[in-house]
Amino acid sequence: MSIRADFQPTVDEFIADLKSFATGDYLKDEEKEFWEAPFNAAVLPELKGHLEQMLDGLDGLPDDPDGGQLAAVLNKTVKKLATFNRKQHDAVVEPEEKEEIAELMYNASAATGADDEALSQIPELDF
Numbered sequence: 001m002s003i004r005a006d007f008q009p010t011v012d013e014f015i016a017d018l019k020s021f022a023t024g025d026y027l028k029d030e031e032k033e034f035w036e037a038p039f040n041a042a043v044l045p046e047l048k049g050h051l052e053q054m055l056d057g058l059d060g061l062p063d064d065p066d067g068g069q070l071a072a073v074l075n076k077t078v079k080k081l082a083t084f085n086r087k088q089h090d091a092v093v094e095p096e097e098k099e100e101i102a103e104l105m106y107n108a109s110a111a112t113g114a115d116d117e118a119l120s121q122i123p124e125l126d127f
Helices: 003-023 041-059 067-087 095-110
Strands: none
Touching: 003 041, 003 095, 041 067, 041 095, 067 095
16 A cells, blocks of 8 residues: 555545634534634635645655755645645644644655665645
């Protein structure tokens, strides 16, 4: 299987959780009286696309990539995520989501066969 196939369920669940948060569908009707959406759920396909592009990029790497090869793919993703989040007034990718994305980045990168030294080159989500 590919990295994309292995981690697509993780991306799908992450986006579904964000959609639930953005739409308030986890709330009872009476709890929605004063509730405001934290962001527009319509932006989530763009976020999903960035994460899927990252997985596709990792799939395109050779087995056991070095840190520079990992960083080349992941730095592009971090820049796209930072730009995306700025456009959304930093309301979508908050600290909890950054932790989940960082875990996805690490696990998907490890699935390439990269060693610990290469994995230490994974960029921080410092936006």
